[in-house]
Amino acid sequence: MTATLEADAPAPAGEIPSFTVTLRVRRFNPEVSEEATWEDFTVEAHGTDRVLDALHKIKWDMDGSLTFRRSCAHGVCGSDAVRINGRNRLACKTLLKDVNPDKPITVEPIKGLPVVKDLVVDMEPFFASYREIMPFLVTTGNEPSKERYQSPEDRARFDDTTKCILCAACTSSCPVFWTDGQYFGPAAIVNAHRFIFDSRDEGGSQRLEILNDKEGVWRCRTTFNCTEACPRGIEVTKAIQEVKRAMITRAF
Amino acid sequence: MPTAPAGTLYRGREGMWSWVAHRVTGVLIFFFLLVHVLDTALVRVSPEAYNAAISTYQTEIMGLGEAGLVAAIVFHAFNGIRILLVDFWAKGPRYQKTMLWVVIGLFVVTMAGFLPRHLINVFTGGH
Numbered sequence: 001m002t003a004t005l006e007a008d009a010p011a012p013a014g015e016i017p018s019f020t021v022t023l024r025v026r027r028f029n030p031e032v033s034e035e036a037t038w039e040d041f042t043v044e045a046h047g048t049d050r051v052l053d054a055l056h057k058i059k060w061d062m063d064g065s066l067t068f069r070r071s072c073a074h075g076v077c078g079s080d081a082v083r084i085n086g087r088n089r090l091a092c093k094t095l096l097k098d099v100n101p102d103k104p105i106t107v108e109p110i111k112g113l114p115v116v117k118d119l120v121v122d123m124e125p126f127f128a129s130y131r132e133i134m135p136f137l138v139t140t141g142n143e144p145s146k147e148r149y150q151s152p153e154d155r156a157r158f159d160d161t162t163k164c165i166l167c168a169a170c171t172s173s174c175p176v177f178w179t180d181g182q183y184f185g186p187a188a189i190v191n192a193h194r195f196i197f198d199s200r201d202e203g204g205s206q207r208l209e210i211l212n213d214k215e216g217v218w219r220c221r222t223t224f225n226c227t228e229a230c231p232r233g234i235e236v237t238k239a240i241q242e243v244k245r246a247m248i249t250r251a252f
Numbered sequence: 253m254p255t256a257p258a259g260t261l262y263r264g265r266e267g268m269w270s271w272v273a274h275r276v277t278g279v280l281i282f283f284f285l286l287v288h289v290l291d292t293a294l295v296r297v298s299p300e301a302y303n304a305a306i307s308t309y310q311t312e313i314m315g316l317g318e319a320g321l322v323a324a325i326v327f328h329a330f331n332g333i334r335i336l337l338v339d340f341w342a343k344g345p346r347y348q349k350t351m352l353w354v355v356i357g358l359f360v361v362t363m364a365g366f367l368p369r370h371l372i373n374v375f376t377g378g379h
Contacts, residue, residue: 086263106260173262175271222338224267224348237267238345241338 016046021101023054025066026108028115036115040104045096051084051107052091055119068119075231078167082119083108088169088229110172112181126168129184133192133210138203154199161194161239163232170226170236182215186226186236189217193239196246208247217244266349274331277324284321315374319367326362330355 020042028036043057052073059066071077073092080091085099085106099105113121139148164187171177171185192211196204211217217240226236262268294302308314334351338344344351 086260221271222335223271225264228265235345241345244339
């Protein structure tokens, strides 16, 4: 967070410049109207402020009815994925100065999931897909008395996909998911990848079987929206492609 | 209350737009093939009927349509190879943007070779 300075205090050297910025927020309240509308809010912001800080200012000082999710506010919990200027981003990891504050910044809920209110969407379909790929270690036989050994090389094999925070930025950036809600979506495949390529795991073939479905990995059209949207920098499309290839190579 | 469309268009990048173009060209090619199968099937009716149908194609507008068809096929073919490489070449996903520019480059080169000759034929009647 920005260290806020008193408005009337003399500007000390190195003060963070402030500017006004307009946020064009997509509002939806089913208790008021079936229609979603745009509402503009103009707030004073600092060069170090993120979109989330601006949303906070609106909620705390201007319109308390503005509804959005956030928890940790530091890019770890994955609660505040929204569509900023048409692209899926975490509001807590996007600096206002990086999204052209000269023009109104549009903030919308992520696409493809039912909107509950304002920027809050129903994440249940997303988590249902996640649960289906069995996101847990599957083993057989007796539990070892020591740790399950894994070499650094084996660990590195799936390092990229361990970073997922389940924010749904990737899944809701996918054109296939928008039109076909049954598609597992990038996030579920990323989390399947995390176990399929884990040398300690024995449920790989089962997961590949699940993802070999009509609505599984083969729905991926490699648009790379997911890779571009991921706030953790996971190469999502690459992971999906690796699962596709594993399906072919392990089948023969 | 600013008037804005119902939600904005997702601002995808090269990957998304290449996918859109791939879809559009794919649908165009499908409709061409549909018509092409139908007119070729006229040979079964009678060679005269086939010739009559084909002769209606010998116009400038259809000539431009042919240019568009070739453009669609050339893009679809080169981008199809790119998609194959994205899926089956381990480094494909990382070089997808580079490969798209290569696709566009090959498209321009191919069309530069084809278009002048084709358009001269169309507009000077030298089929």
